[in-house]
Each structure stands twice: as C-alpha cells, then as structure tokens.
Amino acid sequence: MRNVMKAAASLVALTVVAGAAQAATCGNSAKGFQGFIKEFRKEAAAAGVSERGLSLLDGVEYQPAIIKKDRSQSVFSLSFLKFQDRMVSDYRIKEGRAIIKRNKKLFDAIEERYGVPGEVLVAFWAFETDFGKNLGDFPTVPSLATLAWDCRRPERFREQLLGALRLYDNGDLDRDDMHGAWAGEIGLTQFLPKEYFENAVDFDGDGHRNLIKSIPDAMASSAALLVKHGWQANQPYIEEVTVPADLPWDQADIAIQHPRSQWVKWGVKGAHGKLKADKFPASLLLPMGKDGPAFLAYQNFTDAYLLWNESLVYSLTAAYLATRIAGADKLDPGRAQVNALSYEQIIELQKILAAKGLDVGEVDGKLGRATRQAVKQEQTRLGWPADSYPTVEFLAALKRG
Structure with missing residues (x-):
C-alpha cells in the first residue's frame, strides 16, 4: 500500500480538481458523458492520480438507473413515526446490544480514543447496511461518474469520483472492492469515497484501511468522522x-x-x-x-x-x-394524532411556499431545514402555533390563503 500520509498533501489537489470540474458542462443524459470522462481523466491526472487510479475510468458508461434512484428517494418523506417504525426493530436493538457485548474491548478502545460510545456506531451500522448484510452491489465508479455528470449536484459527486480514484490508487481498496450503494457509498457504514480517503483509520493494525471487511476499521473510522464533524466526548446527543x-x-x-x-x-x-x-x-x-x-x-x-x-x-x-x-424505553408517540403529509403533498406544499417567495430549498418532497423555516413563517402569518411542522390541516389552510 502506498503511503497514506500522502492524503494531507492531496487535499489541495482534491479542491483544485473539484473546482475545475464545476466549471465544466453537465448533462441529464448519456449525450456528452464520454467527453466529460475524458476531461475528468485529465483533471485527475493533473491532481496526481496515477495510471493505476485512472484505469478505473476505462470503459465507464452512463447509468440511467442511478439517476432514477437519485430522483426517487421518497422514503425520507415519511413521518418520523413511520420511519422509525420501519427502521428501529426489536432485532436491531437486540443485535446491536449483542454486538457491543461480544466486542466490548474494541468498543471500549474506540470510545477511549474518540469519545464516541458503541451504541452510536452500531446504530449507524444497523441503518447503513443492516450489520453488513447489505453492502450494495452497484459499481462505485460508474455510479459516481453518472452523478458527477448529472446537473443536479455535479460539484458534490465530482469530488467523490476523484476520491474513489484515489482510494484505488492509494491501495486502500482493490478493484473488486469498488462497489456499494447506488450513490457511491462504500463499506459497513457506507462512507463516500472522499470521506473514506480523508478520514478512514487502520484500527486493526494490518496496514490497510478496509471499511468493507474490517469491523475495527469501520467502527473506528466512523467515530473519527463523527469527531471531525464536531462530536464531543462525554456529552449527550x-x-x-x-x-x-x-x-x-x-x-x-x-x-x-x-x-x-x-x-x-x-x-x-x-x-x-x-x-x-x-x-x-x-x-x-x-x-x-x-x-x-x-x-x-x-x-x-x-x-x-x-x-x-x-x-x-x-x-x-x-x-x-x-x-x-443503550437501554432507553420505547418513545411516546405524543399527545394526539398527527396527520402527516404524503410525499406528493409535501411537493405541493413546497410549490405553494415557493410561489409566495419563500425559500424552501429544493422542491424534493422532503421536510428539510429550509422548508421547515418557510412553514414556520407561514404559521406565524396565519396565527398558527409556529412549530415548523406542516400537517394536512395546515396545507388546507395554506391553500385557502
């Protein structure tokens, strides 16, 4: 494996290539895709990626199925109660506790170094890949290249595509390892390649940062990333x-x-x-x-x-x-029935708010921060309790003006 210490020096190159790629054109079909790959290859080479890394771009083709996946993430439009009912199962709770018990020394060591408790890491592991049972089988580079060419979020995925080339170039992953979720995430806790390259750690001491096959590396790297994001030891969440x-x-x-x-x-x-x-x-x-x-x-x-x-x-x-x-009781669903909006109704809500001149972010059927803030403004205007959450009743009132 090549020296991982090259990572620090490569951060500047990552920024340069991402910036250059942003100035390039984008497209919403296969037309122009091969031209984009040709230009990206030049930019990646200028950033220091060797022929080994660049070889991952050989024969890459546009993947329309990936774009379809990107446009249909309606699961995040579910209400919190429906989403947690789907994701928080008795099996995941019991298995999470059992994993921590079986690997107590590992999780104690990770918490001592990074300050992140085992239940936080294991919960992400459960959510991302169901404890490693579903790592995904989408080819990483074609998926990222398609999203990097797409006009929706090209700047985000161009730096991830470069990160994938660097992971292979650096020897962190073999060619057969370069597959995972549809949006390019890799490993037990689904790291995007740039975050993998910059933050992964070799916690089992075998000389490789393998987030696919090494539980110690995956758990410790997840903790390291949370610390980078601002995690504070011995503090609640x-x-x-x-x-x-x-x-x-x-x-x-x-x-x-x-x-x-x-x-x-x-x-x-x-x-x-x-x-x-x-x-x-x-x-x-x-x-x-x-x-x-x-x-x-x-x-x-x-x-x-x-x-x-x-x-x-x-x-x-x-x-x-x-x-x-960690042992907490089941949550209280609240004091009353809440009539949550469907995906289609959230889209309708966002369009109405946007037509009023309010910033809702992207009209995507998700109640993100911008949409919630816009809802809060309208609730205040209409004399409703400004709790930032739109219900079916609120949407009806909004449509009445």
Missing part, C-alpha cells in the same frame, strides 16, 4: 422529553438553543426521568410538531449527526435507535 399543551412554539427549532433550565421553566419534562434544570444548552426538536414525539437535541446531534446525514428524520431515528440499544 438526544433526550426524549414531554412538552406541555402550550409553550413558545417558535422556540422549538433545531437552530435555537436555550438552557435546560429554560425548557423546564416552560414545562418541558423528561420522558423517562427528571430533566436537569441547569445551564446546559439544548434545542427542542419536534419532528412531527407540537402534538407528536419530542426530544431535546444537543450539540452532538445538531453538529455530528446532521453532518453524517442531513436528513432530519434519518438522523433523529439513528440517534433514537442508539438510545434504545
């Missing part, structure tokens, strides 16, 4: 709470923090024990609005979890699974 029938709902926002003492003063209580009334900062997270489940979200969640995956429903459910593996 989420805590389930209950909320009163009324409070300043506009303060329930992932971007707003108050001391726990203020939340207690407003009537927020611990769901499974007394909530500390101290100065520790926390955001009140209502994934389904004022009538659904409630959590206090701490910096380890707002920073590390949401940088691992920007989908709020995904990150919150992963964190919730971690708490269950």
Whole structure:
C-alpha cells in the first residue's frame, strides 16, 4: 500500500480538481458523458492520480438507473413515526446490544480514543447496511461518474469520483472492492469515497484501511468522522422529553438553543426521568410538531449527526435507535394524532411556499431545514402555533390563503 500520509498533501489537489470540474458542462443524459470522462481523466491526472487510479475510468458508461434512484428517494418523506417504525426493530436493538457485548474491548478502545460510545456506531451500522448484510452491489465508479455528470449536484459527486480514484490508487481498496450503494457509498457504514480517503483509520493494525471487511476499521473510522464533524466526548446527543399543551412554539427549532433550565421553566419534562434544570444548552426538536414525539437535541446531534446525514428524520431515528440499544424505553408517540403529509403533498406544499417567495430549498418532497423555516413563517402569518411542522390541516389552510 502506498503511503497514506500522502492524503494531507492531496487535499489541495482534491479542491483544485473539484473546482475545475464545476466549471465544466453537465448533462441529464448519456449525450456528452464520454467527453466529460475524458476531461475528468485529465483533471485527475493533473491532481496526481496515477495510471493505476485512472484505469478505473476505462470503459465507464452512463447509468440511467442511478439517476432514477437519485430522483426517487421518497422514503425520507415519511413521518418520523413511520420511519422509525420501519427502521428501529426489536432485532436491531437486540443485535446491536449483542454486538457491543461480544466486542466490548474494541468498543471500549474506540470510545477511549474518540469519545464516541458503541451504541452510536452500531446504530449507524444497523441503518447503513443492516450489520453488513447489505453492502450494495452497484459499481462505485460508474455510479459516481453518472452523478458527477448529472446537473443536479455535479460539484458534490465530482469530488467523490476523484476520491474513489484515489482510494484505488492509494491501495486502500482493490478493484473488486469498488462497489456499494447506488450513490457511491462504500463499506459497513457506507462512507463516500472522499470521506473514506480523508478520514478512514487502520484500527486493526494490518496496514490497510478496509471499511468493507474490517469491523475495527469501520467502527473506528466512523467515530473519527463523527469527531471531525464536531462530536464531543462525554456529552449527550438526544433526550426524549414531554412538552406541555402550550409553550413558545417558535422556540422549538433545531437552530435555537436555550438552557435546560429554560425548557423546564416552560414545562418541558423528561420522558423517562427528571430533566436537569441547569445551564446546559439544548434545542427542542419536534419532528412531527407540537402534538407528536419530542426530544431535546444537543450539540452532538445538531453538529455530528446532521453532518453524517442531513436528513432530519434519518438522523433523529439513528440517534433514537442508539438510545434504545443503550437501554432507553420505547418513545411516546405524543399527545394526539398527527396527520402527516404524503410525499406528493409535501411537493405541493413546497410549490405553494415557493410561489409566495419563500425559500424552501429544493422542491424534493422532503421536510428539510429550509422548508421547515418557510412553514414556520407561514404559521406565524396565519396565527398558527409556529412549530415548523406542516400537517394536512395546515396545507388546507395554506391553500385557502
């Protein structure tokens, strides 16, 4: 394996190539794709990728099935309760606990070095590949090349394509290893190639950073990435709470923090024990609005979890699974039935808000930060509790004007 210390020097080259590629054209079909590959090969070579790495581009063809996958991620439009019901199973809780017990020395060593507890890492492992049972069989380079040529997010995937070439060039992965999820993620916890190249660690000491076959490497590398994202040792990530029938709902926002003492003063209580009334900062997270489940979200969640995956429903459910593996009780679904929007209704909502001049981000059927902020503005205008969550009833009111 070539010297991994080259990684630091290559970061500048990664930036240069990504910047150059962004200036190139893009396309939404196979037309022009081979020209893009030819130009990308030149740019990657200029960044220091050798013929070994460049050889992964030989014979690469456009993959229309990958674009179809990219346009149909409606699972992230599910409500939090539906998503967690699908993802947090008794099997995953029990298996997660068993894995930590069987590998106690490993997880203790990782936590000692990185400050990330085992249940957090194992929950991501469960979510990403079902404990390694489903690593994916999409060819990494053709998938990334297709997404790098596509006009939706070319700048993101061009740096990932370069990262994939570097992983092979560096000797971290063999050619047969270059397959995984449809969007290019690789290994037990599904690292994108750039993050793999920059952050993976050889925790088992065999001289290779193998996130596909080595559990120690995969778990420790996941911890290292969370630390890079801002994880703080010995600090909480989420805590389930209950909320009163009324409070300043506009303060329930992932971007707003108050001391726990203020939340207690407003009537927020611990769901499974007394909530500390101290100065520790926390955001009140209502994934389904004022009538659904409630959590206090701490910096380890707002920073590390949401940088691992920007989908709020995904990150919150992963964190919730971690708490269950650690021994927490099943969550309280809230005080009342919440009529959540479907994927199609979220699209309709986003179009209405955008037509009003509000920033919803991409019209994609997902309740991301921008859409939630736009909802909050309209709730305030209409005199609704500004909890940032749109229900069927809210959409009907919005359509009435």
